[in-house]
Amino acid sequence: MSSPPKVKKPMGRPSSFSEEICAEICARLSEGESLRSICRDSHIPHMVTVLRWVGSEEHVDFRNQYAEARAVGLEHKADEILEIADAEIAAGDSTAVAKQRLQIDARKWVLSKLVPKKYGDAATLSIGNKDDKAFTIDANVDNIALTKLLSSVVADQPGADETDAEA
Numbered sequence: 001m002s003s004p005p006k007v008k009k010p011m012g013r014p015s016s017f018s019e020e021i022c023a024e025i026c027a028r029l030s031e032g033e034s035l036r037s038i039c040r041d042s043h044i045p046h047m048v049t050v051l052r053w054v055g056s057e058e059h060v061d062f063r064n065q066y067a068e069a070r071a072v073g074l075e076h077k078a079d080e081i082l083e084i085a086d087a088e089i090a091a092g093d094s095t096a097v098a099k100q101r102l103q104i105d106a107r108k109w110v111l112s113k114l115v116p117k118k119y120g121d122a123a124t125l126s127i128g129n130k131d132d133k134a135f136t137i138d139a140n141v142d143n144i145a146l147t148k149l150l151s152s153v154v155a156d157q158p159g160a161d162e163t164d165a166e167a
Contacts, residue, residue, distance in 0.1 A: 032076030
Protein backbone atom coordinates (compact mmCIF):
# COMPACT_ATOMS: atom_id res chain seq x y z
CA MET A 1 0.00 0.00 0.00
CA SER A 2 1.56 3.26 -1.03
CA SER A 3 1.09 6.44 0.85
CA PRO A 4 -0.45 9.45 -0.88
CA PRO A 5 2.08 11.81 -2.39
CA LYS A 6 3.10 14.61 -0.12
CA VAL A 7 1.99 18.04 -1.14
CA LYS A 8 4.88 20.46 -0.89
CA LYS A 9 4.09 23.51 1.11
CA PRO A 10 5.84 26.71 0.11
CA MET A 11 8.81 27.24 2.33
CA GLY A 12 9.96 30.60 3.56
CA ARG A 13 8.39 33.97 3.17
CA PRO A 14 6.49 35.37 0.23
CA SER A 15 8.68 37.11 -2.31
CA SER A 16 6.20 37.93 -5.07
CA PHE A 17 5.25 41.57 -5.38
CA SER A 18 1.76 42.23 -4.09
CA GLU A 19 -0.18 45.50 -3.91
CA GLU A 20 -1.85 44.36 -0.68
CA ILE A 21 1.47 43.64 1.04
CA CYS A 22 2.90 46.93 -0.19
CA ALA A 23 -0.13 48.81 1.12
CA GLU A 24 0.28 47.17 4.53
CA ILE A 25 3.99 47.97 4.61
CA CYS A 26 3.36 51.62 3.76
CA ALA A 27 0.50 51.93 6.26
CA ARG A 28 2.65 50.57 9.06
CA LEU A 29 5.67 52.68 8.06
CA SER A 30 3.51 55.80 8.12
CA GLU A 31 2.52 54.96 11.70
CA GLY A 32 6.18 55.06 12.69
CA GLU A 33 6.89 51.33 12.76
CA SER A 34 10.31 50.33 11.48
CA LEU A 35 10.72 48.27 8.33
CA ARG A 36 12.74 45.75 10.33
CA SER A 37 9.80 45.27 12.71
CA ILE A 38 7.27 45.02 9.88
CA CYS A 39 9.34 42.40 8.08
CA ARG A 40 9.43 40.17 11.17
CA ASP A 41 5.84 39.17 10.39
CA SER A 42 5.74 35.85 8.55
CA HIS A 43 3.35 37.07 5.85
CA ILE A 44 5.63 40.00 4.93
CA PRO A 45 8.68 39.40 2.71
CA HIS A 46 12.18 39.73 4.09
CA MET A 47 13.52 43.28 4.40
CA VAL A 48 15.99 42.73 1.54
CA THR A 49 13.12 41.80 -0.78
CA VAL A 50 11.15 44.90 0.18
CA LEU A 51 14.19 47.11 -0.38
CA ARG A 52 14.72 45.48 -3.79
CA TRP A 53 11.15 46.43 -4.66
CA VAL A 54 11.83 50.00 -3.55
CA GLY A 55 14.90 50.17 -5.78
CA SER A 56 13.30 48.47 -8.77
CA GLU A 57 12.27 50.42 -11.85
CA GLU A 58 9.28 48.07 -12.14
CA HIS A 59 7.74 49.37 -8.92
CA VAL A 60 8.05 53.15 -9.13
CA ASP A 61 4.59 53.66 -7.61
CA PHE A 62 5.58 51.59 -4.59
CA ARG A 63 8.84 53.55 -4.32
CA ASN A 64 6.89 56.82 -4.15
CA GLN A 65 4.40 55.43 -1.63
CA TYR A 66 7.27 54.03 0.44
CA ALA A 67 9.07 57.40 0.49
CA GLU A 68 5.89 59.21 1.53
CA ALA A 69 5.18 56.62 4.23
CA ARG A 70 8.74 56.97 5.56
CA ALA A 71 8.36 60.76 5.73
CA VAL A 72 5.07 60.50 7.61
CA GLY A 73 6.56 57.86 9.91
CA LEU A 74 9.43 60.19 10.78
CA GLU A 75 6.91 62.83 11.80
CA HIS A 76 5.43 60.23 14.16
CA LYS A 77 8.90 59.76 15.63
CA ALA A 78 9.07 63.51 16.25
CA ASP A 79 5.70 63.35 18.01
CA GLU A 80 6.94 60.44 20.12
CA ILE A 81 9.67 62.69 21.52
CA LEU A 82 7.03 64.93 23.06
CA GLU A 83 5.02 61.96 24.36
CA ILE A 84 8.10 60.46 26.00
CA ALA A 85 9.10 63.79 27.51
CA ASP A 86 5.59 64.38 28.87
CA ALA A 87 5.23 60.89 30.36
CA GLU A 88 4.81 60.75 34.11
CA ILE A 89 7.77 59.35 36.05
CA ALA A 90 7.75 58.48 39.72
CA ALA A 91 9.74 60.92 41.81
CA GLY A 92 13.30 59.75 42.36
CA ASP A 93 13.20 57.06 39.63
CA SER A 94 16.57 57.82 38.08
CA THR A 95 16.50 54.66 35.94
CA ALA A 96 13.26 55.74 34.27
CA VAL A 97 14.65 59.23 33.71
CA ALA A 98 17.80 57.79 32.10
CA LYS A 99 15.71 55.50 29.88
CA GLN A 100 13.49 58.42 28.88
CA ARG A 101 16.51 60.56 28.03
CA LEU A 102 18.01 57.74 25.94
CA GLN A 103 14.75 57.24 24.03
CA ILE A 104 14.51 60.95 23.28
CA ASP A 105 18.17 61.25 22.28
CA ALA A 106 17.94 58.23 19.98
CA ARG A 107 14.92 59.66 18.18
CA LYS A 108 16.49 63.11 17.92
CA TRP A 109 19.67 61.61 16.46
CA VAL A 110 17.77 59.55 13.88
CA LEU A 111 15.67 62.54 12.85
CA SER A 112 18.75 64.79 12.58
CA LYS A 113 20.41 62.28 10.24
CA LEU A 114 17.41 61.33 8.11
CA VAL A 115 15.83 64.81 7.89
CA PRO A 116 18.76 67.18 8.55
CA LYS A 117 17.18 70.26 6.99
CA LYS A 118 14.22 70.04 9.34
CA TYR A 119 15.61 68.40 12.48
CA GLY A 120 19.37 68.81 12.19
CA ASP A 121 21.47 71.39 13.95
CA ALA A 122 21.48 74.70 12.12
CA ALA A 123 24.99 75.00 10.78
CA THR A 124 25.58 78.09 8.73
CA LEU A 125 28.66 80.15 8.12
CA SER A 126 28.40 83.90 7.63
CA ILE A 127 31.28 85.69 6.00
CA GLY A 128 31.47 89.45 5.66
CA ASN A 129 33.26 91.05 2.73
CA LYS A 130 34.66 94.52 2.10
CA ASP A 131 31.17 95.95 1.43
CA ASP A 132 29.84 94.54 4.72
CA LYS A 133 27.61 92.20 2.78
CA ALA A 134 27.39 88.86 4.49
CA PHE A 135 27.38 85.54 2.68
CA THR A 136 25.47 82.82 4.45
CA ILE A 137 26.49 79.28 3.62
CA ASP A 138 24.39 76.28 4.50
CA ALA A 139 26.39 73.37 5.95
CA ASN A 140 24.72 70.99 3.51
CA VAL A 141 26.39 72.68 0.53
CA ASP A 142 28.87 70.42 -1.17
CA ASN A 143 32.57 71.12 -0.64
CA ILE A 144 33.32 72.13 -4.25
CA ALA A 145 30.69 74.88 -4.23
CA LEU A 146 31.87 76.04 -0.83
CA THR A 147 35.49 76.16 -1.97
CA LYS A 148 34.59 78.16 -5.09
CA LEU A 149 32.56 80.63 -3.05
CA LEU A 150 35.28 81.12 -0.46
CA SER A 151 37.91 81.51 -3.21
CA SER A 152 35.87 84.26 -4.83
CA VAL A 153 35.49 86.04 -1.49
CA VAL A 154 39.23 85.85 -0.83
CA ALA A 155 40.03 87.04 -4.36
CA ASP A 156 37.78 90.09 -3.91
CA GLN A 157 39.57 91.24 -0.74
CA PRO A 158 41.97 94.19 -1.05
CA GLY A 159 45.57 93.05 -1.32
CA ALA A 160 44.64 89.50 -2.31
CA ASP A 161 46.69 87.91 -5.03
CA GLU A 162 46.04 84.77 -7.08
CA THR A 163 47.77 82.46 -4.59
CA ASP A 164 45.34 83.55 -1.84
CA ALA A 165 42.34 82.62 -3.99
CA GLU A 166 43.79 79.21 -4.85
CA ALA A 167 44.57 78.26 -1.25
